[in-house]
Amino acid sequence: MSRTAREQAAPRGLHRSLAACPLAVAALGLTACSRPPADHGAPAASVSAGGPAASAAAGASFSSPPPPHQAPAAGARLGALAWETTVRERPSDKAKALGYLRAGSVVAASAQPVGREGCGAGWYKLEPEGFVCADPSNATTDVEHEIVRAMSRRPDTLARMPYAYGIVRRGGPVFGRLPTGAQAEASEPGFEARLKEWLAAPGEDGAGFRAEHWLAGRTAPPASELWGQHTTREVPWFLADGRAPPANLSGYPPAGSEGIVLARTKHHNGFAFVDSAVSEGRRYAISTQLFLVPVDRLRPVEGSSYHGVEIPGEMTFPFALVRRAGPLMRADGKKLVRERDVERRAALKLSGKQKKFGDRLYFETADGLWISDQHASRLDPAKKMPKWGKQGEHWLDVNISKQTLVAYDGTRAVYATLV
Template identity: 45%
Template structure:
């Protein structure tokens, strides 16, 4: 990626967490703190329920049992629903799950188009306001409107959909827009390409020659679901006008995609181009294929976009550590890419060797100041500077919720470290990126809000955007989002690999694999088949501090 593109994406993608157009709190970034805190005394008070809690008692979602993904990153996929289980499929893009059979009831979760869940035939309600077909209960809890669903397991939306891949660090294939272009409701013909992409030849020539974000880069990302055949390179495919044999069935013979995306449903059946992608956008994809030499990608809501308009995104491969399996107290995490291990020669610290970025080091407990910097002795005889490393220790004083055995998350802004606890037992530790304003005022800067909160809403993936002038961006399907206070959330970041330094506009950015593991560890649980869940009073505690 060119330097100018990196600058553009940095400006566009460092965002305060805003779901579906909710305006984030953006402001002038202050300098972020460099020094690490050695130890933090935890508070005793109980956390607030959530910013959105009404005070009304809400039933908990039932425990999910074995998590789909554990803290070791191992996936435990549940068995498919049996033939004898009554099923219901979501055919609308966003189907709400209500606590009671009413559109006015509280929302407890979400289904995405294509999801199939078990229904409860003995839990039904007749026609209601804004729900002509009435409501039906689903497992493990809640009600959905039958207007948004189908019992026909051969419905085109259910057959065409490919759900999120929970076995991978990213639930979909991703790309960021490098060259704006059209969004189609069908595979365009040669004549339609001339109409909607009149400069296509020039565009493809530049794309073929661009080694940093063009044809030579990242083809493996688009081949995630392609197995059992050789795939030609981009230039060869264009030259030979290669067409894959297994083009998605719902796109055969230039037929229109299933009507799920709003940009498709509001157009006529004969529409070809239905939207436009522009720079400062990120998109997710479920299918990728060649047609007459050109590669096209399909979004989860069934729009078709040429792959040559995007830079494929692999996402960071980094992930944190299981403390009880891989580490022991005390230890330090290297949060800077330029960290060093030092030797003490009796008078001064001497650089010995590079400290691998985001590596973990066991400590002896000895500390030494040198040139106004605190240094920690490692068990292998080196010293680490607190300019590069964050020391992680157990709390001096445990909060009440820890004494009661609750799950909770500790986020150290200065140290850029997140630690997950089960009661007083530390179980996971990793490096994060919090708001780039460091310890500034979150009300008028890009700092992360500090305090004690509860996770209240979770999405496997959700769109985040901003319409603030000069900061406009739109990121589809940001992965593993966990809101804990208003628009502030823990979530995976697929667009950068700078974990260890402040980089967001307020949210807590996690490496994708860390986000995946923690998403399935925290409460509220997201039941199998659901795309999201809401539980305002009993979600996992998040303690954010300097």
């Protein structure tokens, strides 16, 4: 059940889809695959502080003007305004889509439109490839635009995961703007009692569990102290004074002038977050789409430290990746005897031999021991190279049944991991 996916050459920071979820990498960042409604985004963990500071320091005046946007490099720039700003192969709405830019991305572009087919505002050529329509809801040449500035916090591509992630442990409201205590109580009757339970709870269900996860690298008093003092702090300029974000990127219906609740979460929904803010003692996580979820309703999720293996630097074919911990067995006549245990995610060099003992398939390791296919997946070079692989392009071979991924540089395997 193997599946290949290709990554073509594209504008600097713009990647084509590698499967169902496009990895839209802009010159200043990349998207997370987090789209509403239903189960938004999916787990994972660390926040980039790139771009201008997104939040005011504690005690700063929230009514002060937004901080200036970090000046781009010399030359014309185009900023993405839509959650998915499509990049096309030619300056036409009928042209093939190459990928997309996430809202807030800023890329090098032509100074003037190069065509207007299907786009009255004009198509701008990206460097080095692709075209974007500068419709007011799609993109802009004004990199000081509020949406561009509000979305300026970029993903951390060197961290385990590009954003901070949370899984809903108790369903509740999704807020379109930062609520006051009274607004929160109206939306969540009895929330104060539940919040106090969370503050006192031990372990993974309590306020002390990975509390730094939501701080985007800052330091802050404990949640109990913030609540005790009903502090308001770390509020980004675009949420100050009860203001709604400059755009509704969530896909949820607008809350309207009187309401602040966009939707309600369900148990185990997952979201990606770029920052957080404290309103009257309660901390709210700010999503990549600028809606807010109370952190007391979330369980922080951190990415794995597992990095897979480099080929051939760390391992050569054939080899096995251990999906779950289990025994390495020694052959004793027609039976197997437990020799030692092997940890999950270990990489084992194989001899190439495999055979059945009873009704189970086993792979022989280079040192003559055996491991069951119930615990490990065998990896071999791709038997059939796709055309683009033979042409030297980068591509991925994903095997769902084995739960493995192998990255290829042309016909040469360079990396493997579990998925």
